[in-house]
Amino acid sequence: MKKDHDSHLNEDQLIQALVDSTAVPHSVQRHLAACPRCQAEQHRLEAALTRLGHMAKALSPSPTRSISLSVNHSPRRLWQKALVAALAAAVLVLFVSYGPVRREVQLAALNQEMDRDEQFLMEVTALSEDPLPEFWQAMALISDVGFDNAFMDFLVPSSREDVVSKNKEDAPC
Numbered sequence: 581m582k583k584d585h586d587s588h589l590n591e592d593q594l595i596q597a598l599v600d601s602t603a604v605p606h607s608v609q610r611h612l613a614a615c616p617r618c619q620a621e622q623h624r625l626e627a628a629l630t631r632l633g634h635m636a637k638a639l640s641p642s643p644t645r646s647i648s649l650s651v652n653h654s655p656r657r658l659w660q661k662a663l664v665a666a667l668a669a670a671v672l673v674l675f676v677s678y679g680p681v682r683r684e685v686q687l688a689a690l691n692q693e694m695d696r697d698e699q700f701l702m703e704v705t706a707l708s709e710d711p712l713p714e715f716w717q718a719m720a721l722i723s724d725v726g727f728d729n730a731f732m733d734f735l736v737p738s739s740r741e742d743v744v745s746k747n748k749e750d751a752p753c
């Protein structure tokens with residue numbers, strides 16, 4: 581025991597014992613429990629550290645917004661967090677389920693447009709193969725059968741040039 585009293589604990593050991601007494605070796609714990617001098621030194625260190633803590637607290641700028649860790653409201657906070665999580669999940673589900681639906685709608689619109697294009701292309705092809713619609717084809721047939729150039733001249737008035745030349749013929753020179 582005398583040997584222990586001869587070699588007192590140093591500052592690091594005292595602080596370590598102050599922070600966590602179980603973290604220091606058993607010999608140090610035993611010495612501290614038995615040695616009034618080391619106990620006094622530890623109390624002095626503790627007071628100094630407490631003063632330092634108070635000074636640091638006094639000198640540090642106060643936060644602009646107060647931080648509140650309300651343990652009392654934890655059930656309510658938990659409830660709010662659960663609600664937020666549920667809402668987020670619902671939104672996620674909506675997005676996930678709405679995605680394919682929207683894609684289907686887009687696909688349907690695209691298919692419709694493609695059908696319209698195809699129909700239009702078929703009409704164009706039909707016209708390129710047979711440019712005269714049915715009604716005009718019938719008219720063409722009739723004109724081939726019954727109407728000759730004389731009838732067409734009667735139907736469509738002759739051009740001005742013809743009229744002038746006709747007048748010249750008729751006029752006495």
Ligand SMILES: [Zn+2]
Nearest residue numbers: 588589615618
């Ligand atoms: Zn000691």
